[in-house]
Amino acid sequence: MHVVLVGPRAEIVRGLRADGHEITLLYEPGHRQRAAGLADQVSRICAVDSYRKVESLWSALHHLEPMNPVGAVVTTTEWAVVATAVLGQLIGARSLTPAQALACRDKGVQKKLWNAAGVPTAAWHVLCNGLSSAAEAETCLEQTGLQFPLVVKPLAEGASKSVKVAHNLDDFVAAAGLIDGGRAMVEQFIEGREWHFDGIIDDGKLSAFMVSRYSEPLLCTKYGKPIRSIALTPSLNRETYNAASELALRALHALGLTKGVFHLEAFGEPGAFVASELACRPGGGIVGVMTERVIGVDIYEASARIITGDHMPRWEEETKFTHAWTILPTAPGKLNTVEAEDIMNIPGVDSVIMRLEKGSSMRDMADASTTGVGCAAVKGMSPLECQRYIDTVVSAVEKIHENAPFETVES
The missing domain is CATH 3.30.1490.20 (ATP-grasp fold, A domain)
Incomplete structure (x- = not known):
């Protein structure tokens, strides 16, 4: 099948290639470097001025002619969700429907549908x-x-x-x-604990599902606290999983999303969850790493395979350990001096993904919740132990930042 991928994502390209698909990649100028790194793995590639513009995506395909008919259009890029769905409808390819995409993007449309279906929300x-x-x-x-x-x-x-x-x-x-x-x-504003539920819905049923809870609500990133998330082990948290899956299915069905990957934010406690926002794409940070380790699913590859109809490989769920992750915080106004080895030596840490090279300037976490110098994953015997591990990681990074040099401002 010929698949158009909107937005460069190495995991998606890997999965599509493994399934034998022909790939056309469309990318924004800001993603030029990432796209260039995938150029030898795709059949054709073209820049677009904006992921949000159907006109730009559609015209790009004309500039790449001649090409085989497109069988599917996919994306994991939040800002491309609606335009990608419209493009799929325009060219007769498999994709989310525009109505599904809009319901998962526009928070007003989303909450109106939830209210009509009786889904609890703010x-x-x-x-x-x-x-x-x-x-x-x-x-x-x-x-x-x-x-x-x-x-x-x-x-x-x-x-x-x-x-x-x-x-x-x-x-x-x-x-x-x-x-x-x-x-x-x-x-x-809703007080209380914040959660995120990540999974796959297929034919109106949950085919994969992971429950995670944040250490603090996401809005705390506005005050210098990075995302810290603990993924609950399914076999050890059945009641929580049952309550979360009930809310997720109600929220998904109300939006008309019966096939796709999703990321749902919620507040409250089991039995009294309140839906906050739902996106029809994989979660950010290293949620993909967590789904692989906790529920045995590559959520990124699945986001394309659920559209193309290809088999989704599964492996065993975690049954013993608890997994968690944190974004490595920044110190805006300074240059990054953190390296992966600094974090890998901390007890409980089993992987580190650096996103900012040593010597690069650091942005303010208040700009976006996913801002950080990288991410670290930990593994422990309980959520409490994992919480201690990720707290230690954050403290260690902040300590390193204390001695980091300030950016020099040219006059």
Whole structure:
């Protein structure tokens, strides 16, 4: 089959090649280096000005002619989900439907469908034109019944970009004003533990499913705390898995997603979970590493194979150990001096993936929840032991950053 991959992803290319598919890769200029690294593994490659533009994706295929008919269009890139689905429909290829894609991207559309299906979620409201004054913000609160604190976010972004917590009217107006385009989602802030559920739905049933809980809610990345996530071992946490799978199926069915890979964020505790957001692509960070180790599935390869219809290899689930991971924090304004060997020597760590070379400038974690110098995975006998391991990793990285040099600013 000829498969169009939107956005370079080595795991997807590997899987498609293993299944014998012809691959056309489309990429944005910002991903040029990553795409170049895959050029010898694909049949053809073309730049597009934006993953969000159907026009750009569609026209790229015309510039690559002649080519074989396209059988499937796939992506793991959040910003390409809707355009990829529309492209698939336009050229008669397998893909998510545009309706499914939009429901998994636009948070207002998503929550409206959840409300209609009785799926528990936070109270919400879409600001179609943003806010221009405190008086307008006050009117919004009076009409919707929302109360501070509130979460203000874009309708269709990713990695907690531009997400703010508003504690008063001034915060509310300022947060809404930061949203590109003006249209924003405002939600009631939910206290409590945050979780993420990752898996595959096939023919309306869960064919793979992993439950993980964050050490702190994702919004804590805005205050310098990196993502720390503990994946629960299925055989040791059956009640939690049963409660999580019930919410996941209700949330997926309400959005019309009966076939695909998903990443669902939720709050609360088993028996009282509240759906937050659902994406029809694999989770970020090193969720893929966790699904391989915990439930025996390569979630990235699966995201393409569920569309192409190819067999999805499975191996044994974890039954004894607990696995967890953390993003390695940054120190904005400084140059990175952390190396993989520094982290591999810490007890419990079994793998490290560096994303920032030594000497590179470090971004602020407040920009996006996935910002970091790399990721580390740990393995222990219990969630508590894994928590201690990842806390130790984060502390070690922060200690290294204390002695890191500051960036020099040219005058």
